[in-house]
Amino acid sequence: MAAKEAYSRFMEELLSGKFVWTGELEPGKDIKESLEAARELKGLVTACNVTDNPQSFASISSLAAAHVIQRETGMECIYQLRCSDRNRLALMSEVMGAGILGLKNVLALTGDYVMLGDTPAAKPVYDLDSTTLTYMIHRLVHEGKDIAGNDVPNPPKMHVGVAAGPGVDPIEPEMYKLKRKVKAGAEFVQTQVIYKTEVVDRFFKWVKELQIDVPILIGIFPAKSYGAAKFFDENVTGVDVPREFLAELEQTVKIKDKEKRREETDRINIEYFTKFLEHLKGTPAAGCHIMAVGYPRIIPELKKIVE
Amino acid sequence: MNAQEQKPFEEILEHLNGAKKIVLMGCGGCATIFRTGGIKEVNDLAERLENTGKEVLARIGLPFGFLCCYLPVSSKFVEEHIEAFKACDAVLMMSCGDGAQTVREYLDEKGVVKPLFCVNNALGYSGGGPTQFHEECLGCGDCKLALTAGICPLTQCSKSLMNGPCGGVRPDGKCEVDPERDCAWVQIYKRLEKLGKVDLLLEMREPHDWSRAARPRREEVESIDMMEELARTKRAIEALGVR
Numbered sequence: 001m002a003a004k005e006a007y008s009r010f011m012e013e014l015l016s017g018k019f020v021w022t023g024e025l026e027p028g029k030d031i032k033e034s035l036e037a038a039r040e041l042k043g044l045v046t047a048c049n050v051t052d053n054p055q056s057f058a059s060i061s062s063l064a065a066a067h068v069i070q071r072e073t074g075m076e077c078i079y080q081l082r083c084s085d086r087n088r089l090a091l092m093s094e095v096m097g098a099g100i101l102g103l104k105n106v107l108a109l110t111g112d113y114v115m116l117g118d119t120p121a122a123k124p125v126y127d128l129d130s131t132t133l134t135y136m137i138h139r140l141v142h143e144g145k146d147i148a149g150n151d152v153p154n155p156p157k158m159h160v161g162v163a164a165g166p167g168v169d170p171i172e173p174e175m176y177k178l179k180r181k182v183k184a185g186a187e188f189v190q191t192q193v194i195y196k197t198e199v200v201d202r203f204f205k206w207v208k209e210l211q212i213d214v215p216i217l218i219g220i221f222p223a224k225s226y227g228a229a230k231f232f233d234e235n236v237t238g239v240d241v242p243r244e245f246l247a248e249l250e251q252t253v254k255i256k257d258k259e260k261r262r263e264e265t266d267r268i269n270i271e272y273f274t275k276f277l278e279h280l281k282g283t284p285a286a287g288c289h290i291m292a293v294g295y296p297r298i299i300p301e302l303k304k305i306v307e
Numbered sequence: 308m309n310a311q312e313q314k315p316f317e318e319i320l321e322h323l324n325g326a327k328k329i330v331l332m333g334c335g336g337c338a339t340i341f342r343t344g345g346i347k348e349v350n351d352l353a354e355r356l357e358n359t360g361k362e363v364l365a366r367i368g369l370p371f372g373f374l375c376c377y378l379p380v381s382s383k384f385v386e387e388h389i390e391a392f393k394a395c396d397a398v399l400m401m402s403c404g405d406g407a408q409t410v411r412e413y414l415d416e417k418g419v420v421k422p423l424f425c426v427n428n429a430l431g432y433s434g435g436g437p438t439q440f441h442e443e444c445l446g447c448g449d450c451k452l453a454l455t456a457g458i459c460p461l462t463q464c465s466k467s468l469m470n471g472p473c474g475g476v477r478p479d480g481k482c483e484v485d486p487e488r489d490c491a492w493v494q495i496y497k498r499l500e501k502l503g504k505v506d507l508l509l510e511m512r513e514p515h516d517w518s519r520a521a522r523p524r525r526e527e528v529e530s531i532d533m534m535e536e537l538a539r540t541k542r543a544i545e546a547l548g549v550r
Contacts, residue, residue: 084466088514110473113465113484124466131470132514147514168476173496176508177471184511192474237475237483 002214003187007157008104009076010047014188014215019306020287021045021299022078022190022217026054027065034065037294038075044299045290047076049107049190053085055235056117063094067101078161078190079103082111087127088136092147095137099156107161107190108133108181112237131177131184134160138185161188164216165238166203167196175206182212190289193219193232193239195272197279204283215286220276222269222302224295226250245272270301277305308337309403310430310440313348316355319399319426326396326422328362330388332410334402335369336376340436343427344401346370352401352426365391372540375406379533382413389419397422403429448519454507456498461515463491469512 006012013020023045025034034050041048050069052062059065066077079098086094098106110130114122128136136147137160144155162181168174178189189212194200200218207216223229223241226249233241248268255261280288288306292298323329331349338344346368353363365388373380385392392398392414398421400407407425414421433440445462451469452459461467465484472492475483480493499505543549 110466110468110475112475115484126466126468127517128514129466129468129470130473131511135511163474165472165474165476167478168472169478169480170493170496172500172505173472173490173492173508174476176496176505177492179509180470180511183509237477240478 001182001185001187003159006159008047008159010078010105011159011187013046014286018287019285020215020217021303022287022289023048023296023299024051024289024291024293025049025065025069025077026051026293027060027062028057029059031060031065031068034069035072037296038069038073040296041299042073042075044296044303046287047078047105049078049080049289052080052082052109053111053117056084056112056114056119056122058117058119063098063101063103066098066103070102076105077103078105078107080107080109081133082109083126083128083130083133084111084114085122085125087125088132088147091128091133092136092140095140095158096146096152096156099158103156103158105159105161106137107163108137108186109163130162131181134162134181134186135184142185159187160185161190162186163192164189164203165192166194167192167199167238167240171202171206175203175210178207179210179212182214186214188214188286189216191216191219193221193236193291195221195239195242195245195276197276200280200283200285204285207284216284217287217289218280218285219289219291220273220302222273222290222292222295222298223249223265224292224298225265226253228293228295266298266301269298270305273302274305277302281306308340308433308440309405310433310442311338311341311343311403311427312430313343313401313427319352320359322424323361323397323399324422327360328364328395328397329356330365330367330391330395330398330421331356331363332365332367332375332384332398332400332402333369334375334381334400334406335371335373336402336406338375338402338406338427339369339371341427341440344375344406349401352399364395372537375400375402376409378409378413379530381406381410385410385413389417392419392421395421397424399423400425401427403427405429446520447515447517448524449516451512451515454510454512456495456502456504456507458491458495458498460491460495463494467515468492469515471508 023041025048027034050062050066062079066079108130114124139145144152164178252264333344333349349366349368353366375381411423432444433442472490476490482488482490
């Protein structure tokens, strides 16, 4: 359900109707790069997602990382929390912990299957799923109750968001699930990366049909190199990078001069995303979630298109 | 039934750890169907062991339908060979872990305490046959099939999700863990659509109650009359022409 008041700058901007940009930080096994990236993204995006064991590779805790990033850089964080690795007790205590650390946004995720990462022998948990995790957080924040129904005297003020995967076929199970998550208390949505305007249109048709009434940020992935696009195409489930976009980027590999290659890569991205973002302006999208790790220089160019 | 596969022979020898005199006991249930502990497999393994210099004191094969995990039957076979059990260095159970431990407990109570282990790896509940089997039930103790079009997401979804698909669904509706398999929630959706009950997908399901699966579970039931049941089985086999 849509938020009535804003506890974070991110939600404040969404409620104001402004087109909101969010970025993404992957703490990995060393926080240093994320801190640098957060400083680079400051002023370019409103908030940054901090990933939680992405693709099931053991990483610095998203909660700890988000706290340090907020404290050290002032970048507001949307801290990601997945159900793969913790049971409901651990999730509950972590969210209460996030509250005392000053986190104001959380993205409730199911999480990639543990076998796909660097610790495949781990026992998968999935005690809750993204819907019940959303409901758990909603109830904590708005009713002051923990998952067992016990009173929580000073519940944290935070916004819970969810992900959506508009690119799957059939789309119906995914859209019903999204509706279910919004009914459970999701206050914003960040979608998986979309490249095709047809996918955007089909998604918003369903959003309207099911009366999903919370701000939705569309995920985009401008690729800083052919290698980055290829990696994304091969390793991220639920997303196919368009062949023509990949083929065009592949041509840049031949360019010897580093500066010229950069320029050409930027040109390809700007050309592709100009069309995409122009199209997005005619939809109810509340903003964009940019999963362009290590590619902040493209963001001002993209923002120009929308503004 | 309980799907199973036999361990590699080398591993079996390793577990025997020098034991020379062996008792082999099979099972006339799942292990016969999965060819991991029927009468033929008991004899085959006995011969392989004998070829490595082991002495097999008893080859206890249970006819089809006689379950190792059902003591009213299996205890009779144990009793018939009790002297061999007493004299052996180790007992090899060609059943699932249920059958193996049921017999182990019985022997312990009789004061016959022997190294005993299972030569099979049990793979959990499955249905199908005669050649293809698939896992359908987790034995969670709190069945919700009525809400999920008769397809159990706790079992069919790699993540046991109760509230729809995860973000790992591939663009073609397959599972992120196994690209050959349809996402459980895509299957559930398709079946709900045929049943005209897609609205069930809009309701949030509470987190599953795992307290019903707290282990080890114990159940008590009134015992059956085996002769009466077997007579029924015989009549049914004849009437249906089961082979």
